[in-house]
Amino acid sequence: MASNRQKEKEETEKLKATVPTEAEKKEIEKLAAEKNKEVRENINITLDETKSSIHRTTEEAKKQVPQFTKAFNEYQEQSIQATKDIADNFLESQKEVIHSVQSLWVPYIENVQNMYGSYWMSPNRLTENYTRAVSNITDSTIATTRLANNFMFASMEAWKTTIQSSRDNAIEFSRLNANFAKTFENAARDNLRDYQRR
Secondary structure, three states: OOOHHHHHHHHHHHHHHHOOOHHHHHHHHHHHHHHHHHHHHHHHHHHHHHHHHHHHHHHHHHHHHHHHHHHHHHHHHHHHHHHHHHHHHHHHHHHHHHHHHHHHHHHHHHHHHHHHHOOOOHHHHHHHHHHHHHHHHHHHHHHHHHHHHHOHHHHHHHHHHHHHHHHHHHHHHHHHHHHHHHHHHHHHHHHHHHHHHO
């Protein structure tokens, strides 16, 4: 039993040797406090650097706002001008179509109308209806362009190219339509001349 007591005493002495003294405890606490202070300072420095970086980034973005505003304004101006060009060219081509058809067919249709008395086949009534349809198409084109303007801001560069292409295509289609009407008018006049010579 004495050996057991001796062993217990030795183990107690070993434990006392591993347990820090009050002075050691204060030193450990002091070192831990210094380490915590250092970690806190590093965290604060890192967060301040991040804050500074965000500030620089937002300032750079603010400096770019006038460029974006200018690009957006140019895009809208280009869209509006393209819509005007499309509408003007379409209306001009339709004016040429109406004049070509009227100059050639109005006298004949009026003769037929006078013979049968049909109000709905009146050249003036047909011209009015056609003009209203052209006006509706033009109004729809303008309204559609406004809607497209609102929806397409996100893909502005692609839309600029599309608008330019649409303008060019509309101008070309208007030119082709006017040429067709002129060709049709000339062919009809030639046929009429040939018919009158017989």
